[in-house]
Amino acid sequence: MRNCGHIDPENIKDYITRDGYQALGTVVTELKPIEVIEIIEQSGLRGRGGAGFPTGLKWKFTHQAAGKEKYVVANADEGEPGTSKDRLIMEGDPHSLLEAMAIAGYAIGANTGYIYIRGEYQLAIKRLKIAIAQAKEMGLLGENLFDSGFNFEIKIREGAGAYVCGEETALLKSIEGERGEPQVKPPYPTNEGLWGQPTLINNVETLANIAVIIREGAEWFNEIGTEGCPGTKVFTLSGDVENEGIIELPMGTPLRRIIEGFGGGMVDDKEFKVAQSGGSSGGCMPKELLDTPMDYDSLAEIGMTLGSGALLVMDETHCIVDIAKCLMQFFKHESCGKCVPCREGNKRLYNRLDKISKGEGELEDLERLRDLADTMSKTALCGLGQMAPTSIYTTLKYFKDEYLTHIEDNNCTTGSCRGLVDLEVQDKRGGKDYGNNN
Amino acid sequence: MEATIEEITKALDSERTPLISVLHAVQAELGYLSTEGLKIVAKKLDIPLSKVYGVATFYTLLDTEEKGENVIRLCESAPCHIKGATNILTELQDKLDIDVGETTDDNKFSLEMTSCLGICAVAPAIMINGTVYGNLTSKKLDSILDRY
Known part of the structure; x- marks a missing residue:
């Protein structure tokens, strides 16, 4: 995000003044494709979309794959609830994405790139269109870039409102004009992707790191962050903190520092209760985990996820059962319906939680929730169904008492579960028929 | 056509x-x-x-049924939920006298739910046609609806 707020995103000259398109020039005139891939491999950059797969390796696989034509696809279908980092990058620094796609194209041997972007992101779409037109006009996209003989063009494809299209095979189906349903892997898109051809799919934030790595070098990048996860991560901080917003920090920054330092602490000095890391498919971190370093490896060790870098912070006034129910409502709606574990599983998880939230739960329901979660994480076709129960696992582990209060005492201490709250209207004026006379 | x-x-x-x-x-x-x-x-x-x-x-952004002149999409994701999106939904249902998925009698508004709009820092949020509105309160909702 180095340029966000410092440049006019609708003026390519601002980007060029801050060393923009310099890396692309170096790459196409001085480096061989395999040398570019080596730099990215040495940098240790890992995919910022959520899975944390080594970017250099993905580039290498696509480079090695045989195909008539190859494609670069930027995954800008940022649908993970509580995440808006890619939107900010595209709205504030669109050329960093375009430059990286052209570099990736040169490295893997592709001449066409697609940006698959959410239909909801109208401002980002507008700015990307302007950026592409300006880059073309200056000869930084199009034919024979920097007199190297390398051609690269970028097209935008608008999504139409489907969370599952953030999954790479579903995304490709959507570009192909089909229902966005995930496919069985392998084959992986690096070998058989868009229209059956080798395709490199990277997240917007991942790509935004490319040009600066080429310019400053892999070693420089290695010095930021942790050993296993070099570089920075862009976090979207939301919920009950004083300062909500988007921040870029070195990988491995402890959660407490993000909330207290950058978030300015909890609103009204209320007690911290839980932070959900990684969006709706992420785990719920209780107070005792506040000192966890926020990087892929440290979080994976404790059954949590860094995911997209979404951080939803909640204070003591929120009910765990109510939150879990809200999350399952989301997955129930967004499941594409192709595989049974996800289509049925999310619905049944929701129904059980709904039952508990109304005071009709039984102890057995908790066992059933866990059983279902196990089945889904092992058998669902794609990441959506596999990750949907993460919040169930983590809340059952750290907040079991709260489930028990709902089941055994028929009580929601925070008053969030409407079905468990008895509201009594006291008429201060004393008139018995007050409600009817209105 | x-x-x-x-x-x-x-x-x-x-x-x-x-x-x-x-x-x-x-x-x-x-x-x-x-x-x-x-x-x-x-x-x-x-x-x-x-x-x-x-x-x-x-796809949820593609409509196979006729909608009102303006489509209100209320975010139902967790960040908006914890900031009171449920209350905003109740307010909208009361003010427009319609349920989710319905259109007002004068054909002016349709009400839909949507997943995260990516503006969580100003939750709770709605999108009317292409425009997003955040930090919603009951009072603000009135002045927003008046513009349409």
Whole structure:
């Protein structure tokens, strides 16, 4: 995000003044494709979309794959609830994405790139269109870039409102004009992707790191962050903190520092209760985990996820059962319906939680929730169904008492579960028929 | 209708698989994707109607039913939920006297739910047509609805 707020995103000259398109020039005139891939491999950059797969390796696989034509696809279908980092990058620094796609194209041997972007992101779409037109006009996209003989063009494809299209095979189906349903892997898109051809799919934030790595070098990048996860991560901080917003920090920054330092602490000095890391498919971190370093490896060790870098912070006034129910409502709606574990599983998880939230739960329901979660994480076709129960696992582990209060005492201490709250209207004026006379 | 759709499919002729782009454009031009419209799209693109219909009903931003002049989409994701989106929903239902998925009698507003709009720092949020509004309160909601 180095340029966000410092440049006019609708003026390519601002980007060029801050060393923009310099890396692309170096790459196409001085480096061989395999040398570019080596730099990215040495940098240790890992995919910022959520899975944390080594970017250099993905580039290498696509480079090695045989195909008539190859494609670069930027995954800008940022649908993970509580995440808006890619939107900010595209709205504030669109050329960093375009430059990286052209570099990736040169490295893997592709001449066409697609940006698959959410239909909801109208401002980002507008700015990307302007950026592409300006880059073309200056000869930084199009034919024979920097007199190297390398051609690269970028097209935008608008999504139409489907969370599952953030999954790479579903995304490709959507570009192909089909229902966005995930496919069985392998084959992986690096070998058989868009229209059956080798395709490199990277997240917007991942790509935004490319040009600066080429310019400053892999070693420089290695010095930021942790050993296993070099570089920075862009976090979207939301919920009950004083300062909500988007921040870029070195990988491995402890959660407490993000909330207290950058978030300015909890609103009204209320007690911290839980932070959900990684969006709706992420785990719920209780107070005792506040000192966890926020990087892929440290979080994976404790059954949590860094995911997209979404951080939803909640204070003591929120009910765990109510939150879990809200999350399952989301997955129930967004499941594409192709595989049974996800289509049925999310619905049944929701129904059980709904039952508990109304005071009709039984102890057995908790066992059933866990059983279902196990089945889904092992058998669902794609990441959506596999990750949907993460919040169930983590809340059952750290907040079991709260489930028990709902089941055994028929009580929601925070008053969030409407079905468990008895509201009594006291008429201060004393008139018995007050409600009817209105 | 046929002429409009033909013009759209011709303009997107260079795309290899233009179905979703075509449906976006047809909806922008004609308001929603009627059965008649889908039949013409299928014919012009030489794709089976069953596939065109399957795609049109898969995506939430594509409408196969007629909507009101303005579509209100309320975010129901967790960040908005914890900031009181449920109360905003109740307010909207009361003010417009419709339920989710319905349209007001004067055809002015339709009410829908949506997943995260990516503006969580100003939750709770709604999107009316292409415009987003955040930090919603009951009072603010009134002044926003008055603009339409």
